[in-house]
Amino acid sequence: MSAPKSRWANEDPEEEAAIALRKREKEEKKRAKAERQKLVEQQQQQQQKQSAAAEQADSAEKATERPTKRRRISNEPIPSAETEGEKVEVQRKLLRFPAPEWAPCRHVDNYEPLNHIEEGSYGLVSRAKDLVTGEVVALKKLKLDNSPDGFPVTGLREIQTLQRARHNNIVRLREIVMGTSMNDVYLVMDFLEHDLKTLLDDMKEPFLPSEIKTLLQQIMSATEFLHSHWILHRDLKTSNLLMNNRGEIKIADFGMARYYGDPPPKLTQLVVTLWYRSPELLLGAEEYGPEIDIWSIGCIFGELLTTDPLFQGKNEVDQLSKIFAVTGPPTQQIWPTFRSLPNAKSLRLPPSTSSLGSPMNPPLLPRSKFPYLTNAGLSLLSSLLALNPSARPTAAQCLKHSYFREDPRPKAKEMFPTFPSKAGQERRRRRATPEAPKHGEEAPRLDFANVFGSGGGGGAGSAEAGAGFTLRLG
Ligand SMILES: Nc1ncnc2c1ncn2[C@@H]1O[C@H](COP(=O)(O)OP(=O)(O)O)[C@@H](O)[C@H]1O
Ligand SMILES: [Mg+2]
DSSP: OOOOOOTTOOOOHHHHHHHHHHHHHHHHHHHHHHHHHHHHHHHHHHHHHHHHHHHHHTHHHHHTTOOTTOSOSSSSOOOSTTTTTSOOOOOSOOOOOOOOOOOOOEEGGGEEEEEEEEEOSSEEEEEEEETTTOOEEEEEEEOOTTOTTSSOHHHHHHHHHHHHOOOTTBOOEEEEEEOSSTTOEEEEEEOOSEEHHHHHHHOSSOOOHHHHHHHHHHHHHHHHHHHHTTEEOOOOOGGGEEEOTTSOEEEOOOTTOEEOOSSOOOOOSOOSOGGGOOHHHHTTOSSOOTHHHHHHHHHHHHHHHHSSOSOOOSSHHHHHHHHHHHHOOOOTTTOTTGGGSGGGGGOOOOSSOOOOOBTTBOOOOOGGGSTTSOHHHHHHHHHHTOSSGGGSOOHHHHHTOGGGTSSSOOOOGGGOOOOOOSTTTSOOOOOSSOOOOOTTOOOOOOOOTTTTSSOSOOOTTOSSEETTEEOOOO
16 A cells, blocks of 8 residues: 555646756756856966965065064965975965066156155155156155165165055055166155145144044054055154045055064064154064054054144153153053063153053043043044053054044045145255164164153253153163
8 A cells, every 4th residue: 555645746747747857957057056166166276376376486585574583474375395285374365466577677767757745764756747648656766875785675675565565545656667877766656745744734723533533544444454464664654644635545655664473573673763663662672563553653643633743752762751751651560561671671660650551451641632532532542552562452453443433423535625735846845853763773772760760840842851751861
């Protein structure tokens, strides 16, 4: 006896054939999909192999830049015995570079000079016109004269990092051109109408809070990109932030930039323009990381709020004392390791130090200094300017901060006001503000013994007494 048939069973042979056909079609589709998937995977593998090969070809240039004590300075597969044939674990985004093509540089004659923009520490920048396309560009002539070892490392670093750092908020390097002599090397970049320093100098009123948010967001986003690709800028400051008349900010001047690794390699301590230099660098740290750029962004944020640089020290000791006057002195509680920094040995702390804050929760900066900033804004600024570098947020964390989500919201870039461009018309005077340290300069021996010395009596403006602390200059 056969089992009773379900009442859903269909005895019609035609109907059964149709079902079988549908089943076959379904299986056919499934197989085709699996094959397509396999094909896509094969293509991806092929692409990965190609880009790895391109990056290997590029590695000769990189060899000069590699820190000696590093694990990895970038995610590029290192063609060493251990990694060959092995799949390298990918933690960060990989940059895709086209295979470098060896071709002679074009001549600077392809550009018609328009006007000088600025003579900075490493090069002369001018505005020029591309004779073929008619586009206006910026030409930065590298200074090669004072370089005993041939091509200056600052120039090499600028070219190397700028070539790789393609981002909306990083100035675009178009090409390198040569002049008549081998000493004439020019970077050709997109031209931007302003730098933030010149703009702030001329502004009667600071940017609106909504505008500051948009500017800071762009700076953070470029910095997040740099750090996620293992590049430290090491000279973030308002004069190195270019701005166009469409509300866009682009980070420029990669003369101090370099690759770093994890753990950080031993690096030169004499980096970053004094006013934007972090306390750990001032205290002589030789191992440092992206936190130094975050500190500089804190200084830039403060400058955007007031239009004046936040800490205008006359020298390293004065700089540190001006910082401590705003942040309060370092304590064992908020920065347990600061004592181990070379210059901190001579640092004498005032007798009664505040016990506010902890390493992960630095104290808030005085509200009176930033009266128009919201609580969220003050908390972000205080974290960027945390004395303890490990208390500073990463650029990625900053971008998620509630400050950017609360009212007033960041202003749309298209709604930004336009400003007359000085760079577009006239040569500017050399600035009277400090510049980044020269490459190869020795860090000075500093005596911080009296940063908090006999205390109290320092009047504003006197050379040795800044911000209420008496100083002894080393
Ligand atoms: N692409 C550009 N467009 C417009 N101005 C620029 C550009 N690049 C640099 N500048 C101007 O030239 C100045 C110096 O350039 P920078 O690259 O910072 O050189 P340095 O290393 O000498 O400081 C900048 O502060 C800015 O005013
Ligand atoms: Mg500069």
